[in-house]
Amino acid sequence: MLEVKQLSKTYDNMRGVNQIDFSMNRGEIVGFLGPNGAGKTTTMRLITGYLYPTKGEILVDGISMTNLPRAARRKIGYLPQTPPVYPELSVWGYMKFIADLREIPRKQQKERIEQVLTRLGFEGREQQVIRGLSQGFRQRLGLAQAIVHDPELLILDEPTSGLDPKQIIEVRSLISELSKERTILLSTHILQEVSSICNRVLIINDGKLVMDGKTDELMHSNSEGFEVTLAVKGPESEVLRTVNAIESVKSVQMAGRQASDEASLARIKVKAFRDVREQLFYALAEAGYPILEMSRSSVSLEDVFMKLTGSSSEEGESLE
Amino acid sequence: MSRLIAITRKELHMYFVSPVSYAAFAFFFVIVSYFFSANFIGSQLVDVRLIFDSMSIISVFVIPFLTMRLLSEELRQGTDELLFTSPANLTEIVLGKYLASLTVLLLIVTLSFAYPLILAQYGTLELPVMWLSYLGYFVMGATMMSVGLFASSLSSNQMVSGIAALGILLLLWIIEWIGTSVYVDAQPLIEQFSLIGRLSDLQRGLFDLSDLIFYISLSALFIFLTVQVLTRKRWK
Numbered sequence: 001m002l003e004v005k006q007l008s009k010t011y012d013n014m015r016g017v018n019q020i021d022f023s024m025n026r027g028e029i030v031g032f033l034g035p036n037g038a039g040k041t042t043t044m045r046l047i048t049g050y051l052y053p054t055k056g057e058i059l060v061d062g063i064s065m066t067n068l069p070r071a072a073r074r075k076i077g078y079l080p081q082t083p084p085v086y087p088e089l090s091v092w093g094y095m096k097f098i099a100d101l102r103e104i105p106r107k108q109q110k111e112r113i114e115q116v117l118t119r120l121g122f123e124g125r126e127q128q129v130i131r132g133l134s135q136g137f138r139q140r141l142g143l144a145q146a147i148v149h150d151p152e153l154l155i156l157d158e159p160t161s162g163l164d165p166k167q168i169i170e171v172r173s174l175i176s177e178l179s180k181e182r183t184i185l186l187s188t189h190i191l192q193e194v195s196s197i198c199n200r201v202l203i204i205n206d207g208k209l210v211m212d213g214k215t216d217e218l219m220h221s222n223s224e225g226f227e228v229t230l231a232v233k234g235p236e237s238e239v240l241r242t243v244n245a246i247e248s249v250k251s252v253q254m255a256g257r258q259a260s261d262e263a264s265l266a267r268i269k270v271k272a273f274r275d276v277r278e279q280l281f282y283a284l285a286e287a288g289y290p291i292l293e294m295s296r297s298s299v300s301l302e303d304v305f306m307k308l309t310g311s312s313s314e315e316g317e318s319l320e
Numbered sequence: 321m322s323r324l325i326a327i328t329r330k331e332l333h334m335y336f337v338s339p340v341s342y343a344a345f346a347f348f349f350v351i352v353s354y355f356f357s358a359n360f361i362g363s364q365l366v367d368v369r370l371i372f373d374s375m376s377i378i379s380v381f382v383i384p385f386l387t388m389r390l391l392s393e394e395l396r397q398g399t400d401e402l403l404f405t406s407p408a409n410l411t412e413i414v415l416g417k418y419l420a421s422l423t424v425l426l427l428i429v430t431l432s433f434a435y436p437l438i439l440a441q442y443g444t445l446e447l448p449v450m451w452l453s454y455l456g457y458f459v460m461g462a463t464m465m466s467v468g469l470f471a472s473s474l475s476s477n478q479m480v481s482g483i484a485a486l487g488i489l490l491l492l493w494i495i496e497w498i499g500t501s502v503y504v505d506a507q508p509l510i511e512q513f514s515l516i517g518r519l520s521d522l523q524r525g526l527f528d529l530s531d532l533i534f535y536i537s538l539s540a541l542f543i544f545l546t547v548q549v550l551t552r553k554r555w556k
Contacts, residue, residue, distance in 0.1 A: 011556065012556055045401070048401075048405040049404070049405055050401050050404050050405050050554065051554050051555075052554050052555050069409075070407045070409065073405055073406065073407050074407050076405065078401070078402075078405045080398055080401040080402070081398075082397070082398040084397075084398055084399045084401050084402035085399070086330070086334070086397075086399060087397075088333070088334055088337045088338070089330070089333065093333070097326055097329075097330045098402075100322055100323065100325070100326030100329075101323055101326050101327070101403075101406045101407070101408060102406060102407065103322065103323070103407055145402065
């Protein structure tokens with residue numbers, strides 16, 4: 001559905017993006033991640049034809065954005081970072097303008113606009129002036145203009161930014177619903193969003209694509225292992241010896257004792273994605289040291305993101 | 321064509337909901353009416369040319385207010401992303417907006433018919449002079465609108481665009497005086513480019529096609545420049 005080939009954009013005095021190369025199949029929903037200023041918005045603006053690339057090519061369903069921009073743009077619905085709405089117009093007036101601009105035949109316009117507005121929860125608000133709408137409704141209206149012409153490819157630039165938690169959930173579920181019938185490229189810096197709605201992730205850093213893969217595969221391939229935390233009833237030295245004897249265990253760190261039930265606490269790092277919980281159970285049971293608690297913490301998308309973008313922990317903490 | 325009309329219609333709607341447009345209209349007609357009454361009472365002459373002199377000069381100051389938001393506001397609020405990623409091309413977008421500004425100009429012209437109608441109560445109007453003066457004023461106003469549209473593409477700040485338009489229009493107005501003061505021999509040549517000076521023949525009832533071609537060419541040049549500025553923004 002979308003092919004981005006060796007795409008580069010150089011600004012006068014700023015870095016843009018450098019040799020971005022990826023493609024998207026029909027029906028995919030792809031999360032586009034990267035720290036602020038990494039080049040997400042630039043890439044999206046290039047794909048939608050808002051900016052012209054310095055080098056490279058964009059094909060939308062096989063149509064070149066450079067050679068046939070009008071035909072390529074017809075296939076795209078785009079929600080920029082700031083919803084592109086005119087505060088002076090009414091919701092209906094705005095959608096009518098978009099329908100004309102998007103060449104929806106006059107006879108179909110009313111039905112199409114009604115359909116989209118109903119889907120996005122605008123019943124009873126059609127005549128309301130956009131100036132009076134909340135940020136959440138403006139964002140929805142931005143989505144409405146992006147889908148009214150029924151595009152095959154949706155480009156959404158941070159669709160949940162500036163929304164309150166309730167609105168974020170609503171917009172996310174809306175995107176999930178839309179993804180059933182469209183190909184979606186979604187930029188965000190909310191990693192939770194990607195793990196919950198996207199089936200593939202692109203990570204961009206410093207204008208370059210540093211990772212492209214399925215969300216779960218990404219976490220596996222970039223993981224150095226996962227951790228198991230244990231509370232075992234038994235002497236620390238014996239627990240340490242028994243656990244260390246298991247082949248898949250990379251390292252064990254004793255973390256003191258729980259006063260309440262006299263259990264030793266151990267944090268165990270495991271060699272790349274081997275699940276050792278069963279082995280731990282049998283080994284400690286055989287040694288006569290019962291496990292009172294066992295929990296596993298796997299690597300998160302945040303960890304992968306931090307590793308690939310080299311972000312500092314402070315930046316990481318600011319990520320939702 | 322439907323895209324162009326959609327943009328024109330949207331722009332016209334924006335004009336009629338904007339308080340700036342009403343203020344600019346009010347300012348224009350208050351000042352022109354003042355000069356009209358002062359001239360008419362002072363000279364006791366039924367002469368339509370006096371109306372167009374004041375209308376032309378006031379337009380230099382009012383038209384920047386009517387055009388400053390045309391593209392600046394799109395750039396400021398990010399709606400340019402909506403327009404530039406739609407199937408409409410840059411020329412359609414610019415022409416759509418220009419057509420809206422011409423409609424507003426036509427409204428000014430229509431409302432200004434009140435002045436000759438008042439004059440007609442007191443004497444006989446020279447109709448050829450009146451119609452040619454109106455034609456001259458309209459093409460000059462259309463050129464001013466194209467200058468304003470161009471200035472509006474230069475910045476996302478409406479005030480900056482308005483001041484830029486005013487600067488260019490003032491320059492095109494006073495260019496003949498500059499010519500006289502800098503190099504006397506160049507005056508006839510420089511006069512040719514004076515936005516208001518070029519109206520004098522039409523206001524005398526003399527139709528010269530070259531005057532019309534001058535205004536139309538200048539309008540086309542500024543529309544072309546507007547498209548170029550927007551194209552350059554997308555390459556930058």
